[in-house]
Amino acid sequence: MTLAIEMKHIEKSYGDFHALKNVSLSLEAGKKLVVCGPSGSGKSTLIRCINGLESFDEGDVLIWGERLEPKKMQKLRSEMGMVFQQFNLFPHLTVLENLTLAPIWVQNTPKASAEARAKEMLERVKMIDHVHKFPSQLSGGQQQRIAIARALCMNPKIMLFDEPTSALDPEMIKEVLDVMLELAVTGMTMVCVTHEMGFARQAADRIIFMDAGEIIEEGTPEEFFSHPKTDRAQLFLSQILHQA
Amino acid sequence: MSELRVLKRVKKIDRAAWFGQTTLQKVINGVLILLLLACLVPVFKWAVIDAQIRGSERCVTEGACWVFIKVRLLTFAFGFYETHELWRPVFVLSMWTLALVTIFRASYNFTLKILPFFITLLPLLSWGLLDGRWFGLPYIETAKWGGLLLSLMITLVSLSMAFPLGLLLALGRMSRLPLIKAGSVAFIELWRGVPLIAVLFMSSVMLPLVLPPGTEVDKLIRVFVGVSLFTSAYLAEVIRSGLNGVPKGQGEAASALGLGARQRLFLVVLPQALQAVIPSLVNSCISLFKDTSLVVVVGMFDLLGTVQQANTDPYWLGYSTEGYMFAGLIYWGVCFALSRFSLQLEKVRNV
Numbered sequence: 001m002t003l004a005i006e007m008k009h010i011e012k013s014y015g016d017f018h019a020l021k022n023v024s025l026s027l028e029a030g031k032k033l034v035v036c037g038p039s040g041s042g043k044s045t046l047i048r049c050i051n052g053l054e055s056f057d058e059g060d061v062l063i064w065g066e067r068l069e070p071k072k073m074q075k076l077r078s079e080m081g082m083v084f085q086q087f088n089l090f091p092h093l094t095v096l097e098n099l100t101l102a103p104i105w106v107q108n109t110p111k112a113s114a115e116a117r118a119k120e121m122l123e124r125v126k127m128i129d130h131v132h133k134f135p136s137q138l139s140g141g142q143q144q145r146i147a148i149a150r151a152l153c154m155n156p157k158i159m160l161f162d163e164p165t166s167a168l169d170p171e172m173i174k175e176v177l178d179v180m181l182e183l184a185v186t187g188m189t190m191v192c193v194t195h196e197m198g199f200a201r202q203a204a205d206r207i208i209f210m211d212a213g214e215i216i217e218e219g220t221p222e223e224f225f226s227h228p229k230t231d232r233a234q235l236f237l238s239q240i241l242h243q244a
Numbered sequence: 245m246s247e248l249r250v251l252k253r254v255k256k257i258d259r260a261a262w263f264g265q266t267t268l269q270k271v272i273n274g275v276l277i278l279l280l281l282a283c284l285v286p287v288f289k290w291a292v293i294d295a296q297i298r299g300s301e302r303c304v305t306e307g308a309c310w311v312f313i314k315v316r317l318l319t320f321a322f323g324f325y326e327t328h329e330l331w332r333p334v335f336v337l338s339m340w341t342l343a344l345v346t347i348f349r350a351s352y353n354f355t356l357k358i359l360p361f362f363i364t365l366l367p368l369l370s371w372g373l374l375d376g377r378w379f380g381l382p383y384i385e386t387a388k389w390g391g392l393l394l395s396l397m398i399t400l401v402s403l404s405m406a407f408p409l410g411l412l413l414a415l416g417r418m419s420r421l422p423l424i425k426a427g428s429v430a431f432i433e434l435w436r437g438v439p440l441i442a443v444l445f446m447s448s449v450m451l452p453l454v455l456p457p458g459t460e461v462d463k464l465i466r467v468f469v470g471v472s473l474f475t476s477a478y479l480a481e482v483i484r485s486g487l488n489g490v491p492k493g494q495g496e497a498a499s500a501l502g503l504g505a506r507q508r509l510f511l512v513v514l515p516q517a518l519q520a521v522i523p524s525l526v527n528s529c530i531s532l533f534k535d536t537s538l539v540v541v542v543g544m545f546d547l548l549g550t551v552q553q554a555n556t557d558p559y560w561l562g563y564s565t566e567g568y569m570f571a572g573l574i575y576w577g578v579c580f581a582l583s584r585f586s587l588q589l590e591k592v593r594n595v
């Protein structure tokens with residue numbers, strides 16, 4: 001099977017702080033990986049290394065077998081979608097313009113077909129009624145669904161999610177998770193940093209658990225939730241299950 | 245429609261504010277209003293009731309003699325520009341007005357697209373038309389340009405040159421390359437530390453000494469360059485503050501979509517940065533417009549210059565109050581229009 005993402009012995013430091021320690025992982029095409037772990041454990045750093053938003057000191061990242069290096073960065077990024085915790089929609093553009101900006105400027109798609117595709121994606125995330133609004137006129141959950149649609153407009157083969165629901169009110173979490181679940185069944189390769197264990201159980205093929213910059217546990221959701229191997233993971237699970 | 249509603253609401257609030265006051269507050273405010281009227285009434289009497297505007301000779305009334313302004317109006321507006329060629333400055337100023345109105349009306353993104361054309365084409369076109377030689381029109385030397393035309397030309401042309409330069413300087417100052425960064429910082433700090441009047445002196449007196457003899461650069465062009473460099477340093481700092489204010493996530497989202505560095509800047513970061521600093525940008529424009537009156541020191545006659553010169557006309561001696569009042573009104577009018585313009589821009593953009 002082809003490997004969509006491969007990380008080999010990644011080391012990353014912020015000054016004296018060792019943020020990623022010898023992180024290796026690989027993900028086959030079409031598989032879903034969930035990343036969890038306590039705050040500050042390096043989950044965001046890890047996922048941002050995959051599309052080069054964060055540089056690393058040592059090791060290699062390969063996307064579809066191609067090394068992520070400055071020359072290929074832009075092309076590889078345009079084939080990977082990323083969804084952020086804070087949505088990061090462009091506030092000066094309408095929903096439609098948010099969705100067509102990259103297709104028009106990066107892929108040179110004609111405006112008309114970019115708009116057609118944008119509307120298709122808006123249907124998919126059930127936001128078609130809001131085409132001409134500005135992001136500030138939408139709720140958090142709606143903004144996040146637009147952000148997902150924006151990423152999908154580039155026709156990515158990989159989607160990266162960095163805590164897409166943790167800035168949302170509980171009632172909005174479901175609408176975003178539903179969109180993500182629907183996306184999962186289409187065969188998209190996905191990496192999700194999330195604490196939504198329901199989503200993990202339902203969609204993930206594999207879970208990795210991080211602590212202090214290291215991957216300390218890796219397995220299927222079944223294994224991880226019922227028989228966490230390390231004390232750290234047990235503690236973490238009991239804490240988040242307690243919350244829920 | 246909506247503005248009317250706002251106005252009505254404001255009035256309602258005003259009334260509420262008046263009736264909600266304590267007696268002491270009412271007394272104090274009443275006295276203040278009376279004092280204000282006491283000051284304004286004589287001014288009003290002088291400027292309107294006793295004033296004279298008919299005729300073309302010295303006035304006999306004791307009020308304001310607006311005849312003086314009337315007979316000099318063309319000079320105040322255009323300086324000593326040939327009277328039968330006045331369509332040229334009128335055309336140029338209409339062009340700029342039209343451009344401003346377009347910017348005002350157009351959507352924000354369209355504005356950003358046309359702005360580069362405006363700031364390159366309009367100055368060149370203005371120069372060509374006013375000077376005349378490029379278009380085969382009668383040549384009119386810059387020494388004859390004056391009045392409000394000159395003030396506006398210096399402001400608009402210098403701004404057109406200063407804006408792109410200021411943008412480059414702002415980016416330079418934020419650059420990671422130490423040489424570019426140091427160069428930008430040095431340039432900005434140097435020009436911000438010098439008073440405009442010194443810049444004007446330098447450009448008109450010192451520059452010819454430095455340039456190889458024989459090279460002749462028009463005095464007005466030297467003023468344009470001096471004022472542009474001076475203004476660009478201020479604009480650079482305004483733009484930089486705007487760029488700093490755009491959240492990091494915006495650039496990251498653009499990167500993640502595959503946009504290149506330049507696209508990131510021009511499509512995502514800069515539009516937001518500029519939008520955020522519209523009030524400060526307009527503020528810089530207003531001070532620049534008022535500062536153009538300093539060109540008198542290098543022997544040019546802008547609005548204030550022509551007024552001052554008219555004041556010394558022996559036939560019209562004694563009417564300098566009218567002259568200064570008129571100049572003040574025009575300056576105030578232009579600045580007020582600009583600040584309204586900026587308010588509107590902010591409102592339109594902040595959806």
Ligand SMILES: Nc1ncnc2c1ncn2[C@@H]1O[C@H](COP(=O)(O)OP(=O)(O)OP(=O)(O)O)[C@@H](O)[C@H]1O
Pocket residue numbers: 014017019037038039040041042043044045046
């Ligand atoms: N730009 C930076 N400079 C210095 N330290 C940083 C920087 N970014 C992250 N760190 C540190 O690296 C560590 C890992 O950060 P990261 O954002 O990856 O954590 P996380 O697992 O995503 O946490 P959270 O769940 O809170 O988002 C944290 O301790 C953080 O303080």
Ligand SMILES: [Mg+2]
Pocket residue numbers: 043044045162163
């Ligand atoms: Mg994080």
